[in-house]
Every structure is written in structure tokens, then in C-alpha cells.
Amino acid sequence: MYTVIGRANSRATRVLWMLEELGEGYEHVPAAPQSEGVVSFNPAGKVPVLIEDGTPITDSTAIIQYLADKHGALTYPAGTLDRARQDSLTQFLLDEFDAALWMAARHSFVLPAELRQSAIKDSLIWEFTNSQKTLVHRMGDGPYLMGRNMTVPDIILTHCGIWAKFAKFPIHEARLSAYLERMVARSALAKVLSMMG
Known part of the structure; x- marks a missing residue:
């Protein structure tokens, strides 16, 4: 347990x-x-x-x-090329999506008020938007990020998509929007x- x-x-x-x-x-x-x-x-x-x-x-x-x-x-097994690709995608999502959302949160309510920089959100949204363009080129042909199998990066990206909605970070890529709709409909996540x- x-x-x-x-x-x-x-x-x-x-x-x-x-x-x-x-x-x-x-x-x-x-x-x-x-x-x-x-x-x-x-x-x-x-x-x-x-x-x-x-x-x-x-x-x-x-x-x-x-x-x-x-x-x-x-997940793919450790030591395989598929796992290397999976880990690469995980790191990309953490660097480009999670980091931007977390930085925005820090400057919205986490940091002491005197240290917050409200203007930073505009640059973070710009980066988040550009990262979406890169991501759609890395998405597999199947219903999940890496193709037919759901993996760890799917959980990270979907959570970031939910977080983005609450933080008012727009999703501009139609393929990413469709993906997020499918993932949020999963009963385990619901x-x-x-x-x-």
C-alpha cells in the first residue's frame, strides 16, 4: 500500500x-x-x-x-532506445512546459509579494506557445505522445495542460488540444x- x-x-x-x-x-x-x-x-x-x-x-x-x-x-524498459526517447520527452516537458507554469505560479502567489514580477507572465506565455510548436513535431502517430502506448510523459503533459487552463496559458496547437481532450476523458484521471x- x-x-x-x-x-x-x-x-x-x-x-x-x-x-x-x-x-x-x-x-x-x-x-x-x-x-x-x-x-x-x-x-x-x-x-x-x-x-x-x-x-x-x-x-x-x-x-x-x-x-x-x-x-x-x-514506460519502456531502461536501457532501450525507446526509453531514451521517452526520457528525452519527459525532460523536454519539464523544461519547456512545467518550468514556465511553475515560474508563473511563483510570481503569482508563491513568492513574497515584494519579490513578484507580474510582467514575467507575458514572456512565459510566449515561451509556452513556442514550445507547443516544437512538441507537435515530436508527437507520435498514435493516440499518445510516443504512439500506441501511454507512457510517463503523457501524464506530465496532460497535467501541464490542465494547469495551463487554470493559469490562463492558451493552447494554440489544434493537435495538442485534441490530444488533451482525449487524455482528460480517461476514467482514471477523471x-x-x-x-x-
């Missing part, structure tokens, strides 16, 4: 969704970032945290890749999104 710490309206969505796709049982503790229940496992105060056998694992990408590897699903209340 796994324990997932973190509200469903955070990057914990990725971990909860992965566990739902895998059909694995878990306990969900919807703790807020920086709360005592989080800091005791992650001194940085960030969510999500996965607890397995008393051992905390932090960082959503590390967690979901660990779960995929452990259960042999939603269950997690219903936890947001």
Missing part, C-alpha cells in the same frame, strides 16, 4: 493518476505544501510525497517513473480530478 501526500490540485495529481492507471491501492493524505505533515517527510515542504514501507520519495516525475518501472507499465472538490 502506498501513501500519497499532497492535495489533488497540485503535482500530486500525477502520482494519484499513475496509481489509478496501474490499479494500485493507496491512501491519500491531502496535505498542503509547507504543512507539518509534508515538511516532516520533505524538508523543502513540496508535494507530492510518496511513502512506501516508511520511505519517502519526493518529486512527482521521480515518483511516477519509479512506479512505472516497478510495475512494468506506462477520478483524480473529482478529488479536487
Whole structure:
């Protein structure tokens, strides 16, 4: 049994969704970032945290890749060219999509008010838009990013797409919009999104 710490309206969505796709049982503790229940496992105060056998694992990408590897699903095997392509796509999404959304969040409500730069959002949206153009050239022919098989990058990109909608970062690429509509319709993700209340 796994324990997932973190509200469903955070990057914990990725971990909860992965566990739902895998059909694995878990306990969900919807703790807020920086709360005592989080800091005791992650001194940085960030969510999500996965607890397995008393051992905390932090960082959503590390967690979901660990779960995929452990259960042999939603990933290509380590040491294969397909896995190298998968990991490359994961890093691209973190660098180009997640990073822009997180920077916007930091300057909207995370940083102390006197350190926030509201004008930065315009440049981040510009970068986010350009990254979409690059991404559609990297998308596979199948329903998922890498083709016929759903993998870790699909969870990251879909979560970033949901986050972008809330942050008012527009999706301009029709192919990406269609992809996100398909992914958000997955029953495992719908269950997690219903936890947001």
C-alpha cells in the first residue's frame, strides 16, 4: 500500500493518476505544501510525497517513473532506445512546459509579494506557445505522445495542460488540444480530478 501526500490540485495529481492507471491501492493524505505533515517527510515542504514501507520519495516525475518501472507499465524498459526517447520527452516537458507554469505560479502567489514580477507572465506565455510548436513535431502517430502506448510523459503533459487552463496559458496547437481532450476523458484521471472538490 502506498501513501500519497499532497492535495489533488497540485503535482500530486500525477502520482494519484499513475496509481489509478496501474490499479494500485493507496491512501491519500491531502496535505498542503509547507504543512507539518509534508515538511516532516520533505524538508523543502513540496508535494507530492510518496511513502512506501516508511520511505519517502519526493518529486512527482521521480515518483511516477519509479512506479512505472516497478510495475512494468506506462514506460519502456531502461536501457532501450525507446526509453531514451521517452526520457528525452519527459525532460523536454519539464523544461519547456512545467518550468514556465511553475515560474508563473511563483510570481503569482508563491513568492513574497515584494519579490513578484507580474510582467514575467507575458514572456512565459510566449515561451509556452513556442514550445507547443516544437512538441507537435515530436508527437507520435498514435493516440499518445510516443504512439500506441501511454507512457510517463503523457501524464506530465496532460497535467501541464490542465494547469495551463487554470493559469490562463492558451493552447494554440489544434493537435495538442485534441490530444488533451482525449487524455482528460480517461476514467482514471477523471477520478483524480473529482478529488479536487
